[in-house]
Amino acid sequence: MAITFEKVNFSYGAGTVLAQSILHDVTLEMPTGLVTAIVGQTGSGKSTLIQHINGLLKPTSGRVIVDHFELTKHTKEKELVKLRQKVGISFQFPENQLFANTVLEDVMYAPLNFGATKAEAKLAAEDTLRRVGVAVDLWHKSPFELSGGQMRRVAMAGTLASNPSVMVMDEPAAGLDPKGQTELLQLVLELKSLGKTVILISHQMDHVVAVADQVVVMHEGRVVAQETPEKLFNRDAAWFKKMKLDLPKAGQLAEKMKANGIHLSRRPLILNELARLINTEVSHE
Numbered sequence: 001m002a003i004t005f006e007k008v009n010f011s012y013g014a015g016t017v018l019a020q021s022i023l024h025d026v027t028l029e030m031p032t033g034l035v036t037a038i039v040g041q042t043g044s045g046k047s048t049l050i051q052h053i054n055g056l057l058k059p060t061s062g063r064v065i066v067d068h069f070e071l072t073k074h075t076k077e078k079e080l081v082k083l084r085q086k087v088g089i090s091f092q093f094p095e096n097q098l099f100a101n102t103v104l105e106d107v108m109y110a111p112l113n114f115g116a117t118k119a120e121a122k123l124a125a126e127d128t129l130r131r132v133g134v135a136v137d138l139w140h141k142s143p144f145e146l147s148g149g150q151m152r153r154v155a156m157a158g159t160l161a162s163n164p165s166v167m168v169m170d171e172p173a174a175g176l177d178p179k180g181q182t183e184l185l186q187l188v189l190e191l192k193s194l195g196k197t198v199i200l201i202s203h204q205m206d207h208v209v210a211v212a213d214q215v216v217v218m219h220e221g222r223v224v225a226q227e228t229p230e231k232l233f234n235r236d237a238a239w240f241k242k243m244k245l246d247l248p249k250a251g252q253l254a255e256k257m258k259a260n261g262i263h264l265s266r267r268p269l270i271l272n273e274l275a276r277l278i279n280t281e282v283s284h285e
Ligand SMILES: Nc1ncnc2c1ncn2[C@@H]1O[C@H](COP(=O)(O)OP(=O)(O)OP(=O)(O)O)[C@@H](O)[C@H]1O
Pocket: 012, 020, 022, 040, 041, 042, 043, 044, 045, 046, 047, 048, 049, 092
């Protein structure tokens, strides 16, 4: 399912004296079956933006189109049920998303809500919990007894269990250990291989280069770039400073080399590429 934002503006508390204008003329395209990463400094509007994809927030003006569904400020709550079945969001703070007495019940909730029988919902929940790496001995515990990383996985399973066509993940790596982070990136690629449209918000540029087909950069509520990782991470280093964004590790190393007089023909995205460039472009005495 493709997603299009057309001149979306959004204010929290629109129409009140406390109205705070957050998104400004956001226009972008997230194509079907691709991974779009959204990056930008804290407070730039990433979480606000993605909550428009399933109508949790509605544009103050402009429109969001998800497949054939058009979302505007006039869209009614009951029209959103179908959309929410197709768009799964795993939120930035998983503890706000969990609510049931046990992990298994929590993950069964969405499939049950969307019309599955109890047996079907249980199968879907068990399958999804296995897929995101939640050990069986945790399934009957309260989700609130779990560690941050496990909570994150359960919240993710709760979103995936209803098999959405669009999967939005808001900083899913937060709270995961390095192994968990690698597994998460594998999950993103697996979802992509199943033809799903994936949207990943991340502060970790190495994650972005590992999975993203395109990157959207937000700055003060505006989209300031939408392009491939190759193009983005070859922009001027000063631009990254201004956007308060990091470069991937390989790019940071290449910048350090440059400061020491060693120039490469392009800025590498991953360490293997850096090693290759050093090998072919830096003379060995
Ligand atoms: N419910 C709310 N009511 C009022 N203002 C809000 C609300 N949620 C967020 N904001 C404000 O909107 C702006 C954008 O916040 P948002 O959470 O979308 O940023 P973000 O890019 O996701 O940041 P982070 O990287 O820290 O998660 C911030 O100034 C924030 O204070």
